[in-house]
Amino acid sequence: MSIRSQLLKGILDGCVLAVIEMEPVYGYELSQKLLNIGLADVSEGTIYPILLRLQKNGLIRGEMRPSESGPNRKYYFLTEKGQEALEVITEEWKQISKPVSELLAGRKEG
Amino acid sequence: MNAKKLIEENNIKRESLNPENQAYYSDLLIYIRLKFSLSEQQSEEVLMEMLDHLLDGQNAGKTAKDIFGDDPRGFADEIIEQIPKEEKRKLIPFIGGIIANIVGWVLIIRGILYLVLSQFTEVKTEVYPFSTLCIVLFIACFVLFMVVFIFKLIGRSLFNEKSTTRKDSIRVCLVAALGMTAVLLIGKFLPDIGPSFDFSWLASLLLGGILLFVIYVIKLKKA
Numbered sequence: 001m002s003i004r005s006q007l008l009k010g011i012l013d014g015c016v017l018a019v020i021e022m023e024p025v026y027g028y029e030l031s032q033k034l035l036n037i038g039l040a041d042v043s044e045g046t047i048y049p050i051l052l053r054l055q056k057n058g059l060i061r062g063e064m065r066p067s068e069s070g071p072n073r074k075y076y077f078l079t080e081k082g083q084e085a086l087e088v089i090t091e092e093w094k095q096i097s098k099p100v101s102e103l104l105a106g107r108k109e110g
Numbered sequence: 111m112n113a114k115k116l117i118e119e120n121n122i123k124r125e126s127l128n129p130e131n132q133a134y135y136s137d138l139l140i141y142i143r144l145k146f147s148l149s150e151q152q153s154e155e156v157l158m159e160m161l162d163h164l165l166d167g168q169n170a171g172k173t174a175k176d177i178f179g180d181d182p183r184g185f186a187d188e189i190i191e192q193i194p195k196e197e198k199r200k201l202i203p204f205i206g207g208i209i210a211n212i213v214g215w216v217l218i219i220r221g222i223l224y225l226v227l228s229q230f231t232e233v234k235t236e237v238y239p240f241s242t243l244c245i246v247l248f249i250a251c252f253v254l255f256m257v258v259f260i261f262k263l264i265g266r267s268l269f270n271e272k273s274t275t276r277k278d279s280i281r282v283c284l285v286a287a288l289g290m291t292a293v294l295l296i297g298k299f300l301p302d303i304g305p306s307f308d309f310s311w312l313a314s315l316l317l318g319g320i321l322l323f324v325i326y327v328i329k330l331k332k333a
Binding site for chain 2: 026027028031043044045046048049051052053056062064071072073074
């Protein structure tokens with residue numbers, strides 16, 4: 001596994017929740033949105049174990065409804081608990097990312 | 111949408127996969143469905159999502175390997191780990207139904223067999239509940255063992271890792287033959303213990319018929 005995908009693994013839950021927060025999505029849409037954001041280092045299938053886990057923990061819920069292209073798809077919605085979890089993750093990420101960015105940006109060139 | 115409808119839809123949609131993707135997806139599907147302790151509804155839902163995803167990906171020129179990775183078994187294990195377990199109250203009627211079905215048919219076959227045989231020879235229709243129970247329990251354990259054994263072998267044969275179909279078939283036959291021999295031997299040599307009662311062919315046939323009828327009615331009501 002590349003360093004990047006290892007780093008990503010820990011924060012992917014947060015990314016998935018954040019995408020779902022913007023608007024309800026189904027699996028394929030979600031993977032395309034993650035790709036478009038620039039998170040191309042996880043295989044698309046990886047979202048399914050994550051979606052199952054988030055569902056089991058009550059952070060999101062799935063609902064069958066017709067998609068734009070016609071057939072029924074399982075759309076995921078953020079629950080209240082998911083909203084709270086996303087706030088926590090966002091806060092934690094800020095606390096880690098800022099010092100790490102500063103530390104790594106401050107390295108001596110060479 | 112319930113699990114049965116999802117399975118039907120899955121069967122139709124799967125036809126649109128190209129051979130390579132179909133091979134990959136089918137193994138994934140069998141591997142997940144073999145875990146019968148998992149919630150059927152949840153399993154079928156995620157299987158449908160992945161099929162939809164694969165079909166969308168196929169239209170965009172991607173393969174199953176691109177989407178789900180090079181390690182289908184590892185991926186399937188990750189999925190399985192996250193699918194909730196089936197609730198026990200759903201499992202009990204399911205297993206109970208199977209057992210009642212088998213008992214019903216055994217009683218009917220016994221009834222017919224004894225009716226035919228009694229035309230030619232004298233048949234002993236006495237039944238020793240305790241001895242019968244011992245044999246039934248042994249058969250039940252044997253069947254359970256066979257099911258788990260066969261599921262294990264199928265699970266191992268998936269994802270093109272080791273193709274040992276011939277060897278596996280021989281193995282299953284051998285174990286089944288051994289088990290049947292044991293059943294017959296126990297039936298022959300188990301002494302008649304405890305009280306007994308007369309169980310005629312007619313009673314056997316009727317009881318079996320009633321049992322199957324009840325199962326049929328329950329099934330009809332559920333559908």
